[in-house]
Amino acid sequence: xxxxxxxxxxxxxxxxxxxxxxxxxxxxxxxxxxxxxxxxxxxxxxxxxxxxxxxxxxxxxxxxxxxxxxxxxxxxxxxxxxxxxxxxxxxxxxxxxxxxxxxxxxxxxxxxxxxxxxxxxxxxxxxxxxxxxxxxxxxxxxxxxxxxxxxxxxxxxxxxxxxxxxxxxxxxxxxxxxxxxxxxxxxxxxxxxxxxxxxxxxxxxxxxxxxxxxxxxxxxxxxxxxxxxxxxxxxxxxxxxxxxxxxxxxxxxxxxxxxxxxxxxxxxxxxxxxxxxxxxxxxxxxxxxxxxxxxxxxxxxxxxxxxxxxxxxxxxxxxxxxxxxxxxxxxxxxxxxxxxxxxxxxxxxxxxxxxxxxxxxxxxxxxxxxxxxxxxxxxxxxxxxxxxxxxxxxxxxxxxxxxxxxxxxxxxxxxxxxxxxxxxxxxxxxxxx
Ligand code: LLP
Numbered sequence: 136x137x138x139x140x141x142x143x144x145x146x147x148x149x150x151x152x153x154x155x156x157x158x159x160x161x162x163x164x165x166x167x168x169x170x171x172x173x174x175x176x177x178x179x180x181x182x183x184x185x186x187x188x189x190x191x192x193x194x195x196x197x198x199x200x201x202x203x204x205x206x207x208x209x210x211x212x213x214x215x216x217x218x219x220x221x222x223x224x225x226x227x228x229x230x231x232x233x234x235x236x237x238x239x240x241x242x243x244x245x246x247x248x249x250x251x252x253x254x255x256x257x258x259x260x261x262x263x264x265x266x267x268x269x270x271x272x273x274x275x276x277x278x279x280x281x282x283x284x285x286x287x288x289x290x291x292x293x294x295x296x297x298x299x300x301x302x303x304x305x306x307x308x309x310x311x312x313x314x315x316x317x318x319x320x321x322x323x324x325x326x327x328x329x330x331x332x333x334x335x336x337x338x339x340x341x342x343x344x345x346x347x348x349x350x351x352x353x354x355x356x357x358x359x360x361x362x363x364x365x366x367x368x369x370x371x372x373x374x375x376x377x378x379x380x381x382x383x384x385x386x387x388x389x390x391x392x393x394x395x396x397x398x399x400x401x402x403x404x405x406x407x408x409x410x411x412x413x414x415x416x417x418x419x420x421x422x423x424x425x426x427x428x429x430x431x432x433x434x435x436x437x438x439x440x441x442x443x444x445x446x447x448x449x450x451x452x453x454x455x456x457x458x459x460x461x462x463x464x465x466x467x468x469x470x471x472x473x474x475x476x477x478x479x480x481x482x483x484x485x486x487x488x489x490x491x492x493x494x495x496x497x498x499x500x501x502x503x504x505x506x507x508x509x510x511x512x513x514x515x516x517x518x519x520x521x522x523x524x525x526x527x528x529x530x531x532x533x534x535x536x537x538x539x540x541x542x543x544x545x546x547x548x549x550x551x552x553x554x555x556x557x558x559x560x561x562x563x564x565x566x567x568x
Contacts, residue, residue: 145387146425146468146513147177153474155428155511159540162430162472166509169544171432172452172532174520176206178214179538180426181516185218188384188418191400195407197414200244202382203229205419205517206427210536210545212236215422221264223382223417227254230261240264244379244417246293246343248273248314255280265289267341267379269316274325274335281334290329291339291379292322296360300345300353300383303463309344309357316342319364326373337373339415340365343381346420349391351399354380358406365412377413384421388514389466396421420517427516429457429532430472431496433508434488438481446483448504453487454494455526457512457519461493468513469497471504478503485510489527520546525554 147157155162157177165175188199200223201215207229212222213236221242222233233243243263245254248270255277258266268274268290281288295316298309308315317325322340329335344357358380365375380403385393403414431452439446459465469485483504485497496512504510523531530549535542 146428147180147516148428148470148511148513150474155470155472157428157537160537160542162428162511163509165535165537165542166430166432166472168542169533169535170548171430171509172450172456173430173548174427174515174532174534175430175542176208176211176423176427176516176534176536178536181211181214181423182218184422184426185215185220188396188416188421189219191396192403192414192416193400195400195404195414196412197416198242198377200242200379200415200417201422202417202419203232204521206423206519207232207521208534208536208545209236210534210543211423212238221415223419227251227257230254230258230263234261244291244415246341246417250276252276252280256284259284259286259288262286263289265291265338265377265379267291267293268325269293271317271321271325271328274329278329278332278334287334287336289336289338291337291341291375291377292317292325293341293343294319294322294361294364296342296344296357298344298353298357298360300348301350302345302347302383302385305463306346307344308346309342309353319360322364323367326368327371330373337375339375339377339379339413340368341379341381343379343417344383346383347385348383349385349393351394351402354383354394354399355402355406358403362406362410365410375412377415378407379415379417382417382419382421384418386420386424386514386517388424389468422517424514424517427514427519429496429512429515429519431456431510431512433504433506433510436504436506446481448483448485448502448510450485450487450496450510452496452512452532453489453527453529454491454496455489455524455529456487456532457496457515458522458524459515459518460496462522467497467515469500469502470511470513471502472509472511475503475505475508478505485512489529525549528554530554
């Protein structure tokens with residue numbers, strides 16, 4: 136059995152002579168050059184993941200729309216564009232990023248429940264490929280704005296198929312209790328409403344049931360469900376050209392068995408059954424998660440002085456750099472950058488400098504550590520840097536893209552001046568006036 140990305144390599148980080156590398160570049164070399172913490176990504180891993188997914192769907196006419204929210208660095212967008220990807224965006228900001236790398240606006244799908252008038256106008260003027268519409272109010276708003284601007288909006292309605300994606304509740308989106316999309320009944324009504332509207336071109340149907348999905352069944356159930364609606368609409372004389380399954384393809388973080396992407400691709404082809412439809416997908420995590428590591432250095436080791444106390448390794452990365460462990464109790468592998476044979480392994484909680492007990496990157500990990508050691512937190516290429524904040528007035532970490540034995544800083548480290556220049560320092564007298 137091929138296991139998608141697992142059989143190849145679990146992540147882009149590999150030991151060469153006891154030194155952790157991304158491609159042919161030692162992570163210690165990157166730490167020397169840019170300092171820590173730093174996010175480091177592998178260009179070849181990103182490319183391979185894209186090709187794997189595309190090949191899994193090779194017998195189905197398809198388009199991959201990279202979900203920008205997973206990792207929106209311009210270098211990564213430029214890479215996926217060069218590989219032939221379109222984009223899935225959820226804000227005007229993300230559209231600006233796509234346009235900044237010369238992305239074709241027609242390759243852009245705009246998802247999200249809260250599109251503002253300004254965002255809709257920006258997207259209409261840019262000429263994006265499709266709005267994934269999530270409510271009646273949004274459809275009416277797009278109709279009105281497109282009419283005002285004298286243009287036609289391409290639209291797919293996002294259906295909430297009420298399918299359990301069997302994932303973390305914060306990232307499940309396809310249940311009726313979730314805020315996303317509309318019921319099939321409401322979608323049907325919205326298609327009828329928009330069918331003859333001169334400013335609307337109904338091009339497709341959309342769903343996205345969640346993220347980090349490792350079972351094929353929920354994804355296939357969702358496909359079957361929206362296909363039924365597509366077939367009903369066809370009988371009503373509303374003919375759609377594409378079906379958008381969203382993203383959500385799971386990856387391995389620890390010992391999960393992710394979706395077999397080739398089997399899934401074959402099943403999708405069977406279910407589509409030769410219908411004249413383009414398949415669209417919006418993957419984020421699958422393409423980027425295991426391409427990246429967060430490089431961090433041990434500042435202090437606090438060794439338990441009583442048997443029932445914990446050992447803490449305080450590193451220079453924190454929850455502001457990697458929120459996933461604190462927010463979703465997510466598990467990320469932590470590896471020493473240099474394997475040292477003499478230190479005795481101990482069980483550590485790997486924590487950051489932030490003043491919260493929720494500031495941890497990993498718990499109860501057996502590692503041989505010394506102060507100043509470099510460690511790598513794996514699988515952070517998706518929802519790592521994009522979820523970073525300035526909490527505790529910490530600057531955002533730089534991002535580095537490795538290509539073989541070379542690397543480029545694709546986002547520089549944020550300085551304190553970067554943060555302070557957005558704010559106003561009031562000049563006040565002693566009475567506060
Ligand atoms: N399309 C839509 C409409 C989405 O909402 C998402 C993700 C995607 C595509 C991409 O899903 P992916 O292929 O990456 O699973 N911050 C969380 C994940 C949030 C996902 C939000 N939506 C995490 O760190 O696990």
